[in-house]
Amino acid sequence: xxxxxxxxxxxxxxxxxxxxxxxxxxxxxxxxxxxxxxxxxxxxxxxxxxxxxxxxxxxxxxxxxxxxxxxxxxxxxxxxxxxxxxxxxxxxxxxxxxxxxxxxxxxxxxxxxxxxxxxxxxxxxxxxxxxxxxxxxxxxxxxxxxxxxxxxxxxxxxxxxxxxxxxxxxxxxxxxxxxxxxxxxxxxxxxxxxxxxxxxxxxxxxxxxxxxxxxxxxxxxxxxxxxxxxxxxxxxxxxxxxxxxxxxxxxxxxxxxxxxxxxxxxxxxxxxxxxxxxxxxxxxxxxxxxxxxxxxxxxxxxxxxxxxxxxxxxxxxxxxxxxxxxxxxxxxxxxxxxxxxxxxxxxxxxxxxxxxxxxxxxxxxxxxxxxxxxxxxxxxxxxxx
Numbered sequence: 596x597x598x599x600x601x602x603x604x605x606x607x608x609x610x611x612x613x614x615x616x617x618x619x620x621x622x623x624x625x626x627x628x629x630x631x632x633x634x635x636x637x638x639x640x641x642x643x644x645x646x647x648x649x650x651x652x653x654x655x656x657x658x659x660x661x662x663x664x665x666x667x668x669x670x671x672x673x674x675x676x677x678x679x680x681x682x683x684x685x686x687x688x689x690x691x692x693x694x695x696x697x698x699x700x701x702x703x704x705x706x707x708x709x710x711x712x713x714x715x716x717x718x719x720x721x722x723x724x725x726x727x728x729x730x731x732x733x734x735x736x737x738x739x740x741x742x743x744x745x746x747x748x749x750x751x752x753x754x755x756x757x758x759x760x761x762x763x764x765x766x767x768x769x770x771x772x773x774x775x776x777x778x779x780x781x782x783x784x785x786x787x788x789x790x791x792x793x794x795x796x797x798x799x800x801x802x803x804x805x806x807x808x809x810x811x812x813x814x815x816x817x818x819x820x821x822x823x824x825x826x827x828x829x830x831x832x833x834x835x836x837x838x839x840x841x842x843x844x845x846x847x848x849x850x851x852x853x854x855x856x857x858x859x860x861x862x863x864x865x866x867x868x869x870x871x872x873x874x875x876x877x878x879x880x881x882x883x884x885x886x887x888x889x890x891x892x893x894x895x896x897x898x899x900x901x902x903x904x905x906x907x908x909x910x911x912x913x914x915x916x917x918x919x920x921x922x923x924x925x926x927x928x929x930x931x932x933x934x935x936x937x938x939x940x941x942x943x944x945x946x947x948x949x950x951x952x953x954x955x956x957x958x959x960x961x962x963x964x965x966x967x968x969x970x971x972x973x974x975x976x977x978x979x980x
Contacts, residue, residue: 596625596961599698601632601708607834608879612704612730615773619953620960622776628696632708635688678737682710690720699964700724702956704773709741716742724964728956729753730772731878733903734760745963747771747956749878750907750947770956771949772882777863779886779950787868791861793854794828798931801869801889802831803862803880804839811895811920813843815873816853818924823852827931830854830865863887871931873923876905876914885913885944890937892916892927912943 598620602613610629617627689711700723703709709727716722727743729735732750739761746762748754751769758764788795800819804812812831819829833840835858847853856865866872866887874880876893881904884891891914893905908914915930917923930936949955 596620596700596964597698598625598627598700598702598960599693599696600627600629600702601705602629602703603632603705603707608730608877609705611775611879611883612728612773613702615775615953616702616704616728616956618776619773619957623957623961625957625961628698630692632685632689632703632705632711635692636685675740676737678706679710679714679740682707683714685711686715686718686720690715693722698723700726700960702726702728702960703743704728704730706735706737706741709743710737713740713742724960726956726960726963728773731900731904732881732907733900734762735900738762745959747773747952749882752911753907768959769949770959771952772878773953773956774879774883774886774950775863776953778866778883780863782864782867784868787864791864791868793830793868796826798827799869799871800827800829800927800931801865801872801874802829803872803874804832804834804836811875812839812873814920815894815924816843816847818920819873819927820850820853822924822928828852828854830856830869832856832859832862832865834858871927873927876901876908876916878904881908881914882948885948886950888941888944890914890930890940891944892923892930894920894923911947912940913947914940 600613600616602609604610613629617629620627701712703712703726712722712725725743726745726747727738727741728747729738729749732753734753734757738757743766745766745768746757748757748767748769749772754764754767754769757767785795793799800823802812802815816829816831823829829852831843831853833843833855837857840855840857843855847855859865863883866884866889869889871890871892872884873892873894874884876896878900881891881893891908893908893914893916896902896905905914905916909916915926917926
């Protein structure tokens with residue numbers, strides 16, 4: 596089986612999900628190609644869109660929230676949005692790629708390529724099995740205007756919302772959000788700390804800024820340092836935000852209780868090693884934390900899908916939060932000392948989040964592609980007559 600996984604550089608979660616899916620496919624001896632979908636039109640296009648997204652999220656999150664709300668309105672009023680038409684322009688690039696690199700299935704942990712696939716399907720292009728993967732605990736704007744064979748959803752409790760928005764129930768598969776095998780490995784806290792050189796007798800707060808970094812972490816760090824006990828240390832993951840890391844290094848270079856980490860591939864180990872995580876409520880990050888079994892404190896959310904992610908996790912008892920940074924820190928400090936609450940939260944995470952989403956997706960692809968590829972082969976023959 597050969598699978599093409601199409602993602603975009605608009606935040607790290609989509610790419611992380613893509614890599615987790617590819618990892619599972621390759622472990623079974625099959626082929627998986629992860630492709631930056633927009634790079635088909637040139638690296639400049641991919642960079643323009645990716646950099647633009649990052650700048651808006653970092654510098655004007657309120658604007659992103661307004662765009663999200665506007666998107667919800669457009670979704671209700673229009674059958675085809677500007678997002679659909681923009682991504683339709685990618686169709687001939689993707690068609691050329693598929694002709695040169697035929698595959699058995701296309702998996703999309705991002706809305707944009709799903710919009711292109713929809714345009715191609717409506718205009719008679721021959722397509723293999725197409726599967727979209729939702730990476731937020733809500734139905735974001737414009738999913739309902741897409742037409743993929745199937746949709747992998749984060750949780751069955753989201754299905755009423757998704758169906759109401761217009762996606763047929765038979766297309767929904769509640770496998771969960773795919774995460775790396777490292778998050779699922781049975782590694783004890785003691786083992787993880789040994790591997791990372793952390794002190795065994797201390798308690799650790801983990802502050803995760805996300806792949807792009809976030810200024811909110813700076814305020815959380817300051818408050819935690821003021822409220823923590825001497826037996827509690829902090830690990831701060833700055834992501835790819837070099838300015839954030841440099842700023843914190845200058846300010847806390849003499850504070851032994853603070854460990855600063857930039858972009859790292861060892862995030863699964865830090866999740867296993869620490870006692871409580873403070874993180875923005877990204878869908879992928881929250882899922883990785885839940886699968887790893889670490890109590891979660893959700894900090895300031897980017898308005899829109901992250902607000903919904905936080906709401907969903909809190910509703911099911913899988914995280915705590917607060918209306919303000921102080922409230923969030925107080926919640927985290929209380930949590931690290933409340934064994935009963937920690938136990939209930941970890942039980943909720945284990946009950947509600949499927950750690951084997953990527954495995955289930957692999958077996959589903961392997962079964963369904965045989966059925967859909969009969970249709971694909973027939974369409975290809977018609978096109979070449």
